[in-house]
Amino acid sequence: MSDRPVLLLTRRLPEAVEARASRDYDALLNADDSQYDADALISKSAQADAILTCSTEKFSAEVIEQLDARVRAIATFSVGYEHIDVAAAAARGITVTNTPDVLTDATADIALLCLLGAARRQHESTAMLRESRWGRWDATSLLGAHVTGKRLGILGMGRIGRAVAKRARAFDMEIHYSNRSQLSAELEQGATFYQNPEDMLPNAQFLSINCPSTPETHHFLNADRIALLPDGAVVVNTARGDIVDDEALIAAAKSGKVSGIGLDVYEGEPNFHNDYLDLPNAFLLPHIGSATVDTRDAMGFRALDNLDAIFAGNQPEDKLT
Numbered sequence: 001m002s003d004r005p006v007l008l009l010t011r012r013l014p015e016a017v018e019a020r021a022s023r024d025y026d027a028l029l030n031a032d033d034s035q036y037d038a039d040a041l042i043s044k045s046a047q048a049d050a051i052l053t054c055s056t057e058k059f060s061a062e063v064i065e066q067l068d069a070r071v072r073a074i075a076t077f078s079v080g081y082e083h084i085d086v087a088a089a090a091a092r093g094i095t096v097t098n099t100p101d102v103l104t105d106a107t108a109d110i111a112l113l114c115l116l117g118a119a120r121r122q123h124e125s126t127a128m129l130r131e132s133r134w135g136r137w138d139a140t141s142l143l144g145a146h147v148t149g150k151r152l153g154i155l156g157m158g159r160i161g162r163a164v165a166k167r168a169r170a171f172d173m174e175i176h177y178s179n180r181s182q183l184s185a186e187l188e189q190g191a192t193f194y195q196n197p198e199d200m201l202p203n204a205q206f207l208s209i210n211c212p213s214t215p216e217t218h219h220f221l222n223a224d225r226i227a228l229l230p231d232g233a234v235v236v237n238t239a240r241g242d243i244v245d246d247e248a249l250i251a252a253a254k255s256g257k258v259s260g261i262g263l264d265v266y267e268g269e270p271n272f273h274n275d276y277l278d279l280p281n282a283f284l285l286p287h288i289g290s291a292t293v294d295t296r297d298a299m300g301f302r303a304l305d306n307l308d309a310i311f312a313g314n315q316p317e318d319k320l321t
């Protein structure tokens, strides 16, 4: 028996991350990446001093209350932590950590990809090629939304929102944002702040959703708020699917109120509202915001840094509880 802490990994992780986990812990890997439901998480916790998990596993209050008493920490391989009831973890003295910073750039890149893909009608354009429907070049088809000089409204101006703004400035977009609090002038960089998101929406010719999923942001983008957007707005969501009311957004895309949608995240993913697939003006990705080799390694290393700190008796950098 080694005296190293036992670390339960609930998902398959990048090779370099698993190698480091196995080097420094008695790592219980999920080699075939099987799905751990609540019962599995509870029963496997009997062997674990800490759990390294992903946003795909739900640590509800009910699960957390039944975790084995030996579990000291839950480190999530994600910046979002809506899948963990942090109050329940705190009540049991379990430290929870996430992985901010390291996925900011990759996720902001995907937001711009969604924005441009939706604005410039990537889905219809590529389908035309793939289905051999490309005829003579013409001056009037596949005309998209022009980005230069347009107003981009960013909902949630944390690290990722600011990285989206930085990229959008390179496209000469005008930045508007709504956030819990106004940023310093240095971080704001001339962007226009709205305390009330409803006041920003009429200015958002493009809207990028970059806020966390919380009870307050659940279905934020509903029919009433979509009505506040300028006609023909483009909507991008790379944060969490449940911030959008799917029925309302799909109806707006069908009516033309919204001219393009760029989504990387969906409520209930990997099951999602199938009507999105029928929308010609939707640019759809399967939650790949952080999916680069460098980023996924960095996320795993950041989660392990946090666990190393906890087992060394120090404060982890990304302590949530």
Ligand code: DGY
Pocket (backbone or CB within 6 Å): 055, 077, 078, 079, 080, 081, 103, 289, 290
């Ligand atoms: C995150 O880190 O929150 C990504 O969306 C992956 O879950």
